[in-house]
Amino acid sequence: MTPPLAWYLGLSAVLFAIGVLGVLIRRNVIIIFMAIELMLNAVNLSFVAFARSLGSMDGQVIVFFVMTVAAAEAAVGLAIILSMFRNRETTNADELATLRW
């Protein structure tokens, strides 16, 4: 027997909550980025679980797109972090507060 859909959704919810926790408590922007990747993957797990449960391929196609967007987002985001570090010599989110009211 295979695990029911609810187990996969529960695991996905736990991973998403861990990702949110990471964004909230870490101050290093690179780690915050990793936590965002974690959240994207939690959602991917939900998509694949629903696709299997409904017997439809659409969920897996969406996961394909999510992966592509995540790759683009990581490339641009890390480039921003790099140029920010070059200008400010820090990756601490508390010190990068120029845009805060």
Added chain:
Amino acid sequence: MSPLLFLVLAALTVVSALTVVVHKNPVHCACALVLTLCLLAVFFLALDAQLVALLQVIVYAGAIVVLFLFVVMLLNLQKESRAMAGALLVGSGAAGGAGLLVLLVVALRHASAPAASQVPAGFGETATLARQLFTAYLLPFELTSVLLLVAIVGAVALARKPT
């Protein structure tokens, strides 16, 4: 996948995801992220998503995390003084994460989908996914290539040293 195997793998996944979030050294965080992504690929395999599992390992664990490691190497982040936020923020962050988890679980408890015990033929195979991509999802697929081009140009433009 048997339920016991699922529970073991799920526990491993949660532990490695927590390691990503709480470990002080960014390199160790990236390694734990690789482990998490590979474990998720195992779940994808169990859910009849072979191509997605393969892409997960190649694209995520192979490309994106390597990108992270390169940036960590370039920034030389060994000496990190305050990795965590203040105690107040950590406490409220943990409470917020737990609250979100409770919310998701309560919302998903009544989520029911017709359990398809037998999936259609060719489910999760490359040919089936490719047919979907090039028929129903052709426009988003082509837009994705434009997005990737923009990301490449943007990343190069941002990361280049100002002359």
